[in-house]
Amino acid sequence: MSNLQTVRKLILAGATLNQTPFDWKHNVANIRHALEKAKSSKVDLLCFAELTLTGYSCEDVFLSxxxxxxxxxxxxxVVAYCDNITVAIGLPVRIDGKTYNGACLIHNKKILGITLKQNLPKDGIHYEPRWFEAWKSGEVITIERAGNKIQVGDLVYDVNGVRIAFEICEDAWVLTNRPGERLCKQGVDIILNPSASHFAMSKSNIREELxxxxxxxxxxTYLYVNQLGNEAGRIIYDGDVILAQRGEIKALNRRLTFQHNDVLYCDVNIDDTNATIPAIEIDSKEKNEELAQAVSLALYDYLRKSKAKGFVLSLSGGADSSIIATFVAEMVRRGIHELGxxxxxxxxxxxxxxxxxxxxGQILTCVYQGTKNSSTHTLQAAEELAKSIGATFHHWSIEEEVNSYSSKIEEALGRSLSWEKDDIALQNIQARSRSPIIWMLANIKQALLLTTSNRSEGNVGYATMDGDTSGSLAxxxxxxxxxxxxxxxxxEQELEYKGLSFVNDLKxxxxLRPLERHQTDEADLMPYGVLxxxxxxxxxQRKSPKEVYSTLNNGNEDEVLKSNIKKFFRLWSINQWKRERLAPSFHLDDLNVDPxxxxxxxxxxxGFDEELNTL
Structure with missing residues (x-):
């Protein structure tokens, strides 16, 4: 930052990286690559995301x-590569047997200090207090590493006349005792926020406003830098880089890139906002497009990081398996477009x-596994979709397997099975009979078996354990x-997947029941919108059954609504064991039922017995 001594201008940059928990070779190489990009562009101050060195999702390994x-x-x-540049990089710091979440500031190959996170998230998907200690506001200590004394804690740094400090992720979201309040009073010019903030649809808009x-x-001047990609399996990071100055957004990147790293630069004038040169890239915030981007990237990262040879999917012709097949096709389309x-x-x-x-066709194998209860409509929907996206497609019947299992049970019980007495068992055996053979195919192909469970089914257990829930990724x-x-x-309309037209025409x-019984999901459960x-x-919102009813009944007695509420709470309660056994899933929305x-x-x-009685 040699030019800062006379004019308070600098090139400020955020680097979002697709890291993997304690994959040291990859993580350090990724950091070096981003550093080289920044230095070649004459960047003065470069900020990486939270816990960039280790990856954010090391979980209980942080306790070691x-x-x-x-x-x-x-x-x-990394310090050895930081010549003629100031760099902020995140890592865990162990002090007296306790682990802290730190952001280290390096200037021209010298460590200036390490700021430690003061507020640890503990709701929803967040579990930081299990691994980290919260640092006390205003406290600074000196630690020794390899004979060097380093200040750590609640720090403000002065680099050539520019005052720099940190809020680390959750530090910016708290309602009381926010570090920024105190930093403002200390005349800080730049606040850096290295983060690992999970993706959820529409969340980026909230971040921008924050x-x-x-x-x-x-x-x-406030710079926010998020992690990128499917780091460790469940959580996706969108790679947001946001720079704002005195109430104006000055720089935004395009999120959810397939690249290993992305560096966004901005020429910033510390004292004159109007002289800062904006660097705003086009990035869609439309919810459906966001989801397509996020799941495409998540599947790509999961496939390459797991080193599997592809995906296998039981393609039923229904909505759930069809959307997954479409996501895989979209992953390929977007990956080739971006990476070549x-x-x-x-x-x-x-x-x-x-x-x-x-x-x-190389990475996705789809199979339609029919029984006598399967219709020609779903077979056509599955086959047409697979053909339209290029997936390898097989079709076979599992009727023989279903009959074999059923006859053995009939012999053991000494009676015939019937739909009147044995409805659930006769449905489940069909779903379960599909599982061993599709697993066999996945094993032979060394591929990931994708399971098609959705959240609505997860709420009420409307899925067969070891059947349609079988798989290694949901x-x-x-x-x-x-x-x-x-x-x-x-x-079908916007991405032009015309093969979905058959799927979209079906209820x-x-x-699983005989065709003449006209089975539908909503008849079995309740209207999906009500659910x-x-x-x-x-x-x-964690409301009681009575509160749910009071919110939804519009002041009128509604026995059907009461019945649906009772069904929901009862099915929710008795099916937790199923949710415990669901395959790992991507967190994509503000709500998730994965325990x-x-x-x-x-x-x-x-099971909410007393609470339901109040209805």
Missing amino acids: EWLAETAWNKLLE IRSSSEKFNC AENFCKSLGLPLENNAKKVV PIASLSKPFVLQWLQWA PTAE EQIELLAIK RSWCRFPILSG
Whole structure:
């Protein structure tokens, strides 16, 4: 920052990286690559995201001594490359047997200090107090590392006359005792916010407003940098880089890139906002487009990081399996567009193929597994979709397997099975009979088996354990059925997946009862729109059955609504064990029923008996 001594101008940059928990070789190489980009562009101050060195999602490994020690050694490697630049980089810091979430500021190959996070998120998907200690506001201590004394804690840095400080992720979201309030009083010019903030549809708009208003409130330049990609399996990071200055957004990047790293630069005049040169890239915030981007990137990262050879999917012709097939096709289309066919295929260990449909055929195998209860309509929908996107498609009957299992049980019980007495068992055996053979295919192909559970089904257990829930990844388990249905309509029109027309003409049905019984999902459960309304109030807003009813009944007695509320709460309570066993899922919305990433609930409980009696 040699020019700062006379004119308070600088090139300020944020670097978002697609890291992997304690993949040291990849993580450090990624940091170095971004550093080289920044230095070649004469960047003065470069900020990386939260816990960039280790990755954010190391979970209980953060409790170990060795992780923080290794991270420190890797930090020293990075410091050696920080000549003629100021760099902020995140890492865990171990002090007296406790781990802290830190942001280290390096200037011209010298560590100036490490700011430690003061506010730790503990709601929803967040679990930081399990791994980290919160640092006390205003406290600064000196630690020694390899004979060097380093200040850590609540710090303000002066670099050539520019005062710099940090809010680390959650520090900016708290309503009381926010660090920025105190930093403003200390005359800080630049606040850096390295973050690991999970993706949820429409969340980026909220972040932008937070950063804009913060820059105005604290009369400063405020730079926010988020993590990027599917770092560790469930959580997706959109790679937001947002720069605001005294109430004006000055720089925005295009999020959810397939690149390993993305660096956004902005020429900033510290004292004259009008002289700052904006750097705003086009980035869609439309909800359906956001989802397409996020799931495409999440599937791509999951596939390459797991080193699997592709995906296998039981394609029923229904909405849930169809949206997953479409997501895989969209992953290929977007990946080739952004990375080029050669780089995309190489990253997944595929032979070079320039045609997107042929690449889909290499990595996605779909199977329609019919019984006598399956219709020609769903077979046609599955086959036409698979053909339209280029997926490898197989069709076979599992009637023989269903009959074999059923006859053995009939012999053991000494009676025939009937739909009047054995409805659930006869439905479930069809779903379960599909599982072993599709798993066998996935094993042979060394591929990931994708399961098709959605959030609405997860709420009420409308899925067969070890049947349609079988799989190693559940891409849509955090999406509601109504959202799935409208996204498919959108994708047919806006993304031009014309093969979805057959799927979009069908009513959702499990097709497990005889065709003459005209089974539909909503007849088995309740209208999906009603289920979603109850879910929002009961699960996201944590309201009691009586409160849910009072909110939805519009002041009139409604026995059907009461019945649906009772059904929801009872099915929710008795099916927690199913949610515990769902395959890992992507967090895509503000609400998620995965107990390992959002909503924890006891497997055994009173089942809301007294609360339901108040209805």
